[in-house]
Amino acid sequence: MRIYRTANGIVLESEGQFKQIRPTDWDAYINRDTLFEEATADFNSDDAELKNTDWLTNIQPILPPIQSQEVWASGVTYLRSRDARMDESKESGGDTFYDKVYDAERPELFFKASAQRTVGTNDSVRIRRDSTWDVPEPELTLFITSSGKIVGYTAGNDMSSRSIEGENPLYLPQAKSYDRCASLGPCLYVPGQPIAPETWISLQIERAGEVVFSQRIQLNQMKRSHTELVSFLFRECSFPAGVFLMTGTGIVPPNTFTLQSADHITIAIEGIGSLVNWVE
Numbered sequence: 001m002r003i004y005r006t007a008n009g010i011v012l013e014s015e016g017q018f019k020q021i022r023p024t025d026w027d028a029y030i031n032r033d034t035l036f037e038e039a040t041a042d043f044n045s046d047d048a049e050l051k052n053t054d055w056l057t058n059i060q061p062i063l064p065p066i067q068s069q070e071v072w073a074s075g076v077t078y079l080r081s082r083d084a085r086m087d088e089s090k091e092s093g094g095d096t097f098y099d100k101v102y103d104a105e106r107p108e109l110f111f112k113a114s115a116q117r118t119v120g121t122n123d124s125v126r127i128r129r130d131s132t133w134d135v136p137e138p139e140l141t142l143f144i145t146s147s148g149k150i151v152g153y154t155a156g157n158d159m160s161s162r163s164i165e166g167e168n169p170l171y172l173p174q175a176k177s178y179d180r181c182a183s184l185g186p187c188l189y190v191p192g193q194p195i196a197p198e199t200w201i202s203l204q205i206e207r208a209g210e211v212v213f214s215q216r217i218q219l220n221q222m223k224r225s226h227t228e229l230v231s232f233l234f235r236e237c238s239f240p241a242g243v244f245l246m247t248g249t250g251i252v253p254p255n256t257f258t259l260q261s262a263d264h265i266t267i268a269i270e271g272i273g274s275l276v277n278w279v280e
Contacts, residue, residue, distance in 0.1 A: 001039050002187040002273070003030065003152070005063045011051065012043045013187070018051035019043055026067040030143065031242040035151040036190050064120030065143075065154055065188040068241050071118055072233060073139070073158050073176070075108035076101050077224050077248030078217070107224055107232055110172060112158060112246060113182040121185035124280045125159050127259050128178055133163035134259045136277075137249040138203040138267040140195070140219055142226055143188055145242045148234045150226060152190040155201075155267045155275040156246045157183035162258075180280070184244060189272040194226070195219070199270045203251045206264040213257060217250040224248075 002013040010029060011020050021042045023029050032038060042048060052058065079102070101108045119125060127134040141156035159182065165175035189195075202216035226247060233245060259265075259279050267275040 001036060001043065001190045003039060003065070003190060004187045005065050005067070007061065007063060011055070012039055012048070014040075014043050016053060018053070018055040019048035020051060021045070021048050026065075027069070027241040030065075030152065030188060031145050033145050033147055033149045033151065035145075036192050039190055061123075062121055062186055064115075064118050064123075064184045066115045066118055066184055066244060068115055069143075069243050070111065070115075070239065071113040071141075071156075071182050071184070071244045071246065073110055073112040073246040074224070074229050074248045075110065077107065077222050077229075078250030079221070079223070102223065107229055109229070109233055110176065112176060117177070117179055118182045118184055119180055119277065120183065121275050121277070123183070123277060124180065125157060125183050125265070125277045126178065126180040126280045127159070127261075128161050128164070128174075131161035131163050131175075132258070133166070134159070134161050135253050135257065136160075136203065136205070136259065136265050136267070137246075138201055138251050139246040139249050140199075140201060140269060141184060142230065142245045142247060143242060144230055144233075144239070144245060146239050148230060150194070150230060152188040153195050153269075153272060154184050154188050154244070155186070155269045155272050156244070157265065157267055157275060157277060158246050158249065159183075182246075183275060183277050185275045186273050191271065195271065201251070201269045202267070204266045204268075205253070205259070206266075207260065207262075212263075213253045215251045215253075221250050222247065 137158040143152035161175040197220035
């Protein structure tokens with residue numbers, strides 16, 4: 001089941017069919033431990049309005065699947081991410097921090113964005129004016145209810161300034177959190193079972209119509225489990241409307257690459273779909 005937040009309300013997709021349902025409060029609708037069962041019942045309800053199969057190309061802009069939730073993020077959960085963070089921080093002497101956190105019991109978790117600073121698919125993300133080295137970070141993103149249960153998934157883009165974070169690890173909030181620093185979408189994917197570890201996530205970056213970077217990785221390359229990350233996030237934090245948690249990236253462009261304005265970014269995850277953004 002895929003759940004879309006649109007300007008006209010909540011739309012459900014199942015097996016290629018789209019139906020609009022009556023509930024309109026996004027926060028209340030998704031923040032339920034039995035979301036899969038209840039969304040399935042709503043889809044099969046006589047009150048659900050059937051949409052054309054070309055709904056995705058004709059509907060008003062799809063909104064990001066977030067209303068008042070916070071977005072948090074996990075760092076150094078893939079070996080490739082650890083190596084990249086160590087490489088960018090060598091000159092500042094911060095490289096050992098990332099090596100240690102990769103093997104530590106406690107994961108790296110940080111606040112990423114408010115809903116106000118988060119955009120959806122077919123919208124623009126930003127790179128900081130005071131940064132010289134910027135990359136997108138494609139990440140499977142969990143949606144967790146207020147009780148701490150993972151009920152859904154979406155694609156996430158954790159925009160990152162490698163020049164700022166590399167200068168000093170203490171600059172992480174500035175490297176990660178700013179206007180339009182995060183993107184989520186295109187939907188909230190709500191399966192009956194946890195997402196398969198063999199699922200592929202891919203990143204493609206186009207510039208002036210040409211592909212300048214493309215790579216993919218399977219989720220099973222991630223060192224930490226989703227439930228482990230959630231358990232640490234909920235230790236001393238409460239989330240009345242639920243929370244989104246980006247789970248880290250295993251795809252990092254080479255050190256010679258940096259984003260430019262007008263670049264076109266596509267993050268695709270099997271089962272979820274494609275999150276498409278361009279750079280302001």
